[in-house]
Amino acid sequence: MSFDVSLVFASLPEIVGGIGVTVQLLVLSLLLGLVLAVATALMRISRIPLLAWPALAYVYVFRGTPILVQLFVIYYGLPQFAFIQESVLWPILREPYWCAIIAFTLNNGAYAAEILRGGIQGVDRGLHEAGRALGLSPRQRFIYVTAPIAVRLALPAYSNEMISLLKATALASTITMADVTGVARTIVAKTFAPYEIFISAALVYLAMTWLIQRAVALAERRASRYVRT
């Protein structure tokens, strides 16, 4: 059984071609997911049941079901409904690209919401009291006291979530997208060299993971610059 190392490197350029799609999926889902997560986290900690309960349900469902299932429900499932096919959104909803982004956004949003909530609730009670004693309004306390500290507390968990999302983008290959994994699968189908090609793809993901971790480490250092070790 020969392992063709040269094939690993020869196929890299083609596989790297899939990075464009992977990165787009990652970045768009992260940004949209973050917006969703902030809103959801605030709703989750709100004392108004009408806000808290839907947020809880959303988080519960999207963290309790596999991403692949969520993806299939959106991509394969929505076309079941006539009103979807006739709606104005149909051109978007029938594209695997947008279905993937919607699925990843919803999934990431749920996890990120819980991470942010953890960060917000991790801020010391004493700091809130100090803020109140100083006469800051709730909104001011949140923006100037809670949020900066919550971000620092949430960074480690959030970086893990970013990497999870990166890995999840590989699932887009199951709905015909030509991301890194999709391209790799196509090549394997032609060359019958699963080890070499998939390992090549794995190397690409590892490189991207490493980049994300470096970037987050920098952010963590900046966010913790005032923390006494």
Next chain:
Amino acid sequence: MEPTPIIVLENVTKSFGSFQALRGIDLTVAKGQKVVVCGPSGSGKSTMIRCINRLEEHDGGRILVNGIELTGAMKNIDAVRREVGMVFQQFNLFPHLTAIENLMLAPHLVRKVSKPEARKIARHYLDRVHIPEQADKYPAQLSGGQQQRVAIARALCMQPEIMLFDEPTSALDPEMINEVLDVMVELAEEGMTMICVTHEMGFARSVADLLVFMDFGEIVEAAPPAAFFENPRHERTRLFLSQILSH
């Protein structure tokens, strides 16, 4: 009558990296003797007694416990640990076991005593430390003084010849120190060989046969309590006593 030496430390040295914790310790403890070790923090007192049951490995010199030399040999270390009991400043009770289970564990596993027999021994020692009713409580449900007494009983269940105490009352609230010291005094009166690192000078004065003052990894002075407190020979001893006895 020549008292039989049960612990011998000969020129014992120990370093942590570049920091020399013990610089040539010579100490002989006789069977039945009560030794109190005092000194400023960082002087090496804890390190010294932790070397006696091999919780720390000494770098140089010799340590003999009950005739057994402490080397790297597991056989020797096990033999020594069976004879030596230790009580820690932080109690170190096993939080997931009840008081009586804490006491039963080592006799059952190490001395291969049957569970019913171990339970009997455990009850006996819980009585000895005056808290038989706490047998089925978890450490988290006991006060600090009670926990430390359970810890003493746990060490006693292995029926050691020697008991080492590493600042046993330093982590206790003031009102609980006496209940622990009382148990230690009773133990002393029954003839147990004890080495005790402590700041409790009242205890030292009434119980100790020998007071050892350590500073910077050396034994500066070792004398019976009367001589130690009335006539300290070294300036450093005098200084330490004045700091610790002033309130």
Next chain:
Amino acid sequence: MSAVAGWLDDFLRSAVVILEVLLVALAMCVTWGLLGAAAKLCKSRIAFRIATLYTTVFRGTPELLVLLIVYFGSAITLTGIAQVFDPEVKFVDIPPFWAGAFAISLVVGAYATETFRGAFLGVDVGQVEAARALGLGPVHTFFYVRLPQMWRLALPSFGNHMNSLIKDTSLISVIGLEEIMYTAEMATSVTNRPFTMYLVVALIYLAFTSVIVAGVWALERYANRHLETAR
């Protein structure tokens, strides 16, 4: 909704397959996790490096990719070997069940390694010292003092790992395992109701993860019962 009724027993049967995969993967995952943690905690530099390589590679590679490598890679290798003996052989593979369980256990095992390692480190050093002072040997100390306290610390994160495992089982349909995704696909091709069918799949998974979360919560309460101070 009556479309589902006809397929209910198929879904239930294939749900059982999911549980079987979970059990196998769980056993393997705990094994890799404990081995990895042991390697990272022991004194050997080589063991540490190998374990770190394991966690880095498998935490940074998509589960789907690992699955594909394990399944297709092993198939190519096995087919090649079989063809040496019998040139007529077309395709030999490890059954998707085992390839799948193994693959997902490798990925989650990498996360479990870190969880177990952190949990072992979280056990108070004083505990181990007390055990040593009492004369307990390393094996006794491990089973009676370190392990009982370590799993209590590992439990919350390990619950997450279990959830990851069960959700990852959905990926194994990609290599042909006949579990609930596959049933949904079949049902869709017959009834033309993809949304309904995949919704059923989602609900089944939701049920599984809910049970796991509840179970872990109950276990956490049990594990921490000795910490409730009564004063």
